[in-house]
Amino acid sequence: MASSTPPTLTTAKPYQNHHIQNIQNQHHRRTHNGHNSLHPPPPRNPTAAKPPAPIPATVAAGTHRNPNFTPLSSSKSELAADFSGRRSTRFVSKMHFGRQKSGGSIRHSIVAEDALQQLIRCSGDDRLIESVLLSFQSKLCGSDDYNFVLRELGNRNEWSMAIQCFEFAVNRERRRTEQGKLASSVISVLGRLGKVELAKKVFETAVSEGYGNTVYAYSALISAYAKSGLCDDAIKLFETMKLSGLKPNLVTYNALIDACGKGGADFKRASDIFDDMLSNGFQPDRITYNSLLAVCSGDAASSGGHMDYAFQIMAEMTAKNIMPNEVTYSTVIRGCAKSGRLDQALSLVSEMKYANISLDRVSYNNLLAIYASLGRFDEALNVVKEMENTGLKADVVFYSEIIDSLCKKGFVESSALLLDEMTKKGIQPNVVTYNSIINAFGHSGEARLTNDNKREIVCLENGEKKVTNRDEDRIINVFEQLASGKLNIGEKGRKEIICVLGVFRKMHELEIKPNVVTFSAILNACSRCSSFEEASLLLEELRLFDNQVYGVAHGLLMGYRENVWVHALSLFDEVKRMDSSTASAFYNALTDMLWHFGQKRGAQMVVLEGKRRQVWENTWSDSCLDLHLMSSGAARAMVHAWLLNIYSIVYEGHELPGLLSILTGWGKHSKVVGDCALKRAIETLLGSMGSPFRVATSNIGRFISPGPMVAAWMRESDTPKLLVLEDDRAYPQTHPNLQPLVL
């Protein structure tokens, strides 16, 4: 059942084009139709039983708008891109909004642009690509044209096609210099896309074929290492380059210093390279200084000291008449903001304006983030107005940032108003915008409702039925039940849930496809519900979005674990394709929800599966359990499992290690630094079981106990019973062949 379902867990990015969006909508509809339901709930009314299951009318209408719908079967590569785990929009934004290439003159021919367009249409079909390349072979003018094509393919994330074009071109080129240019170009493209291993391969081939031994190719690969944060590799390559007799130039040095910044190297290392550069007679330019400033502003800076160097460097620049530009300022402003010097960051913005350096997107984004983190929302909105007056359009990310900050500070009502406002201005909210608001559910002290929601409640309470062309619209159904007071939910929870359901409805209306973060957010919201009924309303939303995730969450919650486990495993296979923090967030959310509602054995099965799949990277050995990336439910379930494992060691007559520790961290990974919620939860758990673990004096985030004391505790008659977890709701196994959980 579940295995026949197309992948539904995505971390779709806002920059995805309409083509992909359409595929996703179509994909979404399939899920809605829900033939793969694991546990179809009984219909609430006779009409609900009729297929198809509720699909927002606007989603269905999408087919009319785009008759040239691309079939799902041809969309594999685009969908696969959703699973790449790339989370930053930085690179893609830069493609659209970044600086123009300096140097001015266009070097490629018009034919190259034509070739590019034709190639893009052949994406995914190597043979077609080959035939387009053959048809243009005689018309393209050397490396300038090919380099243009390679760069543009890179901008479209067509790295595989870029490699194919490179190989085509380099095999038909006799001149070494031209071959070298092509190699440097494709190395750079691959580096920018984070394909550093491929870049390295191209480089090595180019060297062995005799056209790669140039300062350009080396610089390009150093830069590729830089972009992947591989500072050590960059430095090693730099040494190899010198040994092979090539002289580094200014660009090489700049790329190397950049590698220090991106690879988290300390300032000392970068400044040694800078000194080496000076002693070799190179004068630093603005890029050198800006790269050096990035080192100061990097992660090391957040712990203190290096911003003072940054100001010295800026002074030195001015003294040498290398004037700071917008990159200089935004680098330093960011460093200030990261290290908590928000006032200093703001005065740098003023200084920048005074120096007549116009603020660009990055600068405005910095400014917005500063105001938002200070809670100065009026000024944050003014930033948006100001940038629109300098002719820059605030996009969905700008608005989402403000909305998220509002939500975090508890102003959910204002955030929903802003959501309306941005929509009216023609800026489409995306899934991230909505996820912020869903995450706010259950956090605010009181329900803060939008005017629309208020009208909705009044309408429903007065018994007015909203006109809808779909009788089976389950969301409206829920609204009606809420309004009629049939559900066992307190007044506060009732209003809040109406608010969040309103948010879901807008997502449906705007055809915003949820992603795995949405699912995690819904599950987390369930964990904050005080009643089962309230949570089931949220789970109902989950069901409308995705049957597979719903089936697993609902099945485990209801205690049908043996029945759903096979589906859970296939769901975890999909989650495994995400990057580790996305995956662990999902496991944490699911476990917390199960734990919260008393399904502790189910929660434990989930965390053990996560451990088996290395979701949390480290976790356990016989002497140490590391919980620091886990939520409190996941961590507690894991403590039980680990202690049971220790128990079996003792039971089998083996000796325990001299010292056992449980690490919880001290809140470093929490949203609020120093918030030790996890530590407190574990402390309570260990205390309640009468365990001998105590907080270590040397490390407040660590519980320790001598092995013999743990062994003695294990031998007490009550201990094993305390360690075994049970579900509040459990149903007899219907598949006797399925083995019960074995630790």
Place this chain on the structure above:
DNA sequence: GTAGGGTTAG
């Protein structure tokens, strides 16, 4: 061939 930034879950 080289420089800065961004929203959600944690």
